[in-house]
Amino acid sequence: MRLLIVHNTLWAHYKSLLFSQLANQLTPPDTMLVLQIALTEGNRQGLGVPDPATVGYPFELLHPGTLDSLPTPQRIVRVVRAGWAYRPDVVLLTGYYDPAQLLLGLLLKLRGCRVVLQSESTALDNPRTGWRESLKKAFVRLCDGFFCFGTRAADYLIQLGANPARIRVRNNAVVDNDLLKRTFDQAWPDRQARQAALGLPPNNLIYVGRLAEEKNLRQLLNCFAQAQRAANATDWGLILLGEGPQKAALQADVTRLGLTASVHFLPGCPWTEVPTYLALADALVLPSLSEPWGLVVNEAMACGLPVLVSDRCGCAVDLITEGQNGYTFPPAEPAELTHQLIQLMTLPVNSLQQMGEASQRRIAHWAPGPVGQAMYLEMKRLADPTAATALPQPHQRDL
Numbered sequence: 535m536r537l538l539i540v541h542n543t544l545w546a547h548y549k550s551l552l553f554s555q556l557a558n559q560l561t562p563p564d565t566m567l568v569l570q571i572a573l574t575e576g577n578r579q580g581l582g583v584p585d586p587a588t589v590g591y592p593f594e595l596l597h598p599g600t601l602d603s604l605p606t607p608q609r610i611v612r613v614v615r616a617g618w619a620y621r622p623d624v625v626l627l628t629g630y631y632d633p634a635q636l637l638l639g640l641l642l643k644l645r646g647c648r649v650v651l652q653s654e655s656t657a658l659d660n661p662r663t664g665w666r667e668s669l670k671k672a673f674v675r676l677c678d679g680f681f682c683f684g685t686r687a688a689d690y691l692i693q694l695g696a697n698p699a700r701i702r703v704r705n706n707a708v709v710d711n712d713l714l715k716r717t718f719d720q721a722w723p724d725r726q727a728r729q730a731a732l733g734l735p736p737n738n739l740i741y742v743g744r745l746a747e748e749k750n751l752r753q754l755l756n757c758f759a760q761a762q763r764a765a766n767a768t769d770w771g772l773i774l775l776g777e778g779p780q781k782a783a784l785q786a787d788v789t790r791l792g793l794t795a796s797v798h799f800l801p802g803c804p805w806t807e808v809p810t811y812l813a814l815a816d817a818l819v820l821p822s823l824s825e826p827w828g829l830v831v832n833e834a835m836a837c838g839l840p841v842l843v844s845d846r847c848g849c850a851v852d853l854i855t856e857g858q859n860g861y862t863f864p865p866a867e868p869a870e871l872t873h874q875l876i877q878l879m880t881l882p883v884n885s886l887q888q889m890g891e892a893s894q895r896r897i898a899h900w901a902p903g904p905v906g907q908a909m910y911l912e913m914k915r916l917a918d919p920t921a922a923t924a925l926p927q928p929h930q931r932d933l
Contacts, residue, residue, distance in 0.1 A: 535917035537566040538622035538642075540613060540635050542601055545574035547805055548709050548829055549628065550589065555906025557591035568593040569616050571609060571634070572601040610634040614641065623917040624648045626681075626909075630670050631655075643676055648916040652706060654683035654826045656848050657690045671695050678916055681909055683707040683827045684852040702912040707827045707849065708902045711836040714809045715894075718837040721813035729814055734798060735771040739842070739878070740815035742808055742830045745778030750821040750844065750865050752780070752787055757868050759791040761875035770796070770879045772819075775811050777802045805833075812837045816886055817878050822847055823865050832900060835859065835893035840886055842874055853900070859892035 537556070541549055553568050560566055570593050596612040597604045604612075613634035617625065618641060625642050627635045630651060639649045651674065674694040681703040682688050688701050721728075729736065739758070743749055751774065758772050774784065774797065781799070788797045800811060808830075812818070818834035818841045825847040834841055835853065841860035843850050850862045861877065863870040878886075 535564045535624060535914055536620065536622045537564070537624050537626070537913060537917075538617055538620050539566070539568040539626045539628070540571070540617060540638065541568060541628045542571050542632070543574050544570040544572070544589070544593070544595060548707075550591070551708060551710055551902040552706070552906050552909065553593075554590035555902050556910050559907065559910045566592060567620055567622075569613060570595050571613060571632075572597040572604055573599060575601050606633060610637060614638050617642065621645075622647055624650060624913045626650045626652060626913065628652045630673050636669075636673055639673070640676065648678045648913075649676060650679040650681065650913060650916065651677045651691075652681045653687050653691055654707065654848070655690055656686035656826055657693060658686065658846055658848075659824055659826055667694075679912060681706045681912075684848055686848045686851055687826070703905065703908045705852075705900050705905055706909075707829060707832065708900050708905050709829055709832045709836060711832075711897060711901050713806075714833055714836045715838070717806065718809035718813050721810040725813050732798060732800075732814070733795075734773070734814060735769050735796065737767075737769050737879070738771045738773050738815040739817050739819045739875075740773040740775060740812060740834075741819050741821075742775045742811070742833075743820070745774065745776050745781045745784055747780055748823050748825075749778075749780075750823045751784055753865070753868055753871065754819065754821045755784065755787045755791060755793065755797065757872040757875055758797070759793055760872045761879060762793075762796065764872070765876045765879045767876075767879040768796075772797045773800060773811065773815060774798070775800045775802065775808070808833060809837050812839060815839065817842060817860070819875075820844060820847055821863075821865055821871060825849075832897055835897040838890040838894045840878065840889035840893060842878060853896060855892070855896070859889050859896055 557566055568591055594616060610633060614637055617638040625647055627639050629635055643649050671694045674696050680691055680696055680701045682691060682701060683706050688704050691701055692698055745751060762770060788794055812834055818839050820828050820831060820843045822844050823846060828847040828849045831841050831843055831849045831853055841854060843854055843862050844865040845862040846865055854860045854862050861874040863874050
């Protein structure tokens with residue numbers, strides 16, 4: 535099997551986990567190449583980039599700058615030229631919104647290559663109408679297989695016309711559970727000292743991500759203020775970890791709401807450092823108005839935290855069981871968010887710990903090892919259907 539993968543940025547460490555798992559399973563005469571279109575994205579600058587020498591799979595970097603700085607015509611030329619020259623048996627495309635990937639997939643399909651689409655989009659992301667939707671439907675009908683990020687992504691593929699039997703791996707949203715937990719455990723003994731140094735209260739909620747309008751953070755601040763007063767929870771704080779265009783407005787809201795002693799802004803950091811900040815908190819909150827998945831929820835669960843997640847996040851259906859490892863809420867109904875915040879802030883310490891343990895058990899099914907194996911076996915079957923009966927059955931395909 536000659537396997538080609540096309541991906542937007544080398545920065546996306548969570549995708550690299552799966553690419554490394556695929557590379558580790560190759561046996562001669564199998565070969566694999568990942569076309570990384572660019573190094574990173576403009577809004578990810580400052581969050582670190584991987585050292586190309588440490589990437590655990592064969593790749594070709596088509597543009598050493600940001601994806602945003604590569605004009606679409608140049609992107610198309612570079613992707614199509616490199617992908618066509620590789621002559622793959624199977625190509626894994628990581629998005630149908632990119633004209634370069636769409637054109638390459640179509641050309642390779644005409645050559646006889648099997649086309650697999652990896653999708654994280656859901657019907658809730660953005661309005662889904664017009665010619666773009668028609669184009670996606672036409673492309674989906676051409677694909678031989680699909681990998682996706684959970685139930686909502688699978689439902690959207692079916693809505694676009696995908697044969698449900700071809701959606702072969704449905705738990706494609708993974709993070710490095712083991713590394714995250716080790717880093718969290720190493721930071722935990724210093725928790726109280728670091729909280730004191732940062733001026734944090736003993737109990738904290740944490741948000742991790744961009745400080746942007748679609749994350750619904752201004753409503754989070756209003757609801758947090760109401761919940762703190764209603765529960766008399768002055769021993770609870772809120773950490774906002776990240777940077778973004780809404781930071782100044784959020785800081786003004788904190789002053790207006792009288793939360794300067796309770797809400798703390800911390801700068802963005804590389805993903806490998808996020809668990810050290812999760813160790814300062816007792817639960818994660820993700821109040822987004824729109825979120826295809828929400829990998830930070832995986833990260834928090836791997837570290838053993840309860841999670842409070844907007845039901846517009848793709849992960850809400852698959853990762854949260856109400857009252858067991860967290861809660862969900864409709865982001866357009868602030869009273870519900872306030873209610874859930876009060877619930878969390880008034881739980882006994884042992885109940886929070888039990889919810890965190892439930893998070894760890896649940897996220898164990900979303901780990902790079904078994905998911906990478908399932909992806910490899912499915913692509914191997916597509917490349918050589920006659921060998922299908924000799925291959926082992928993949929695990930956890932339909933979680």
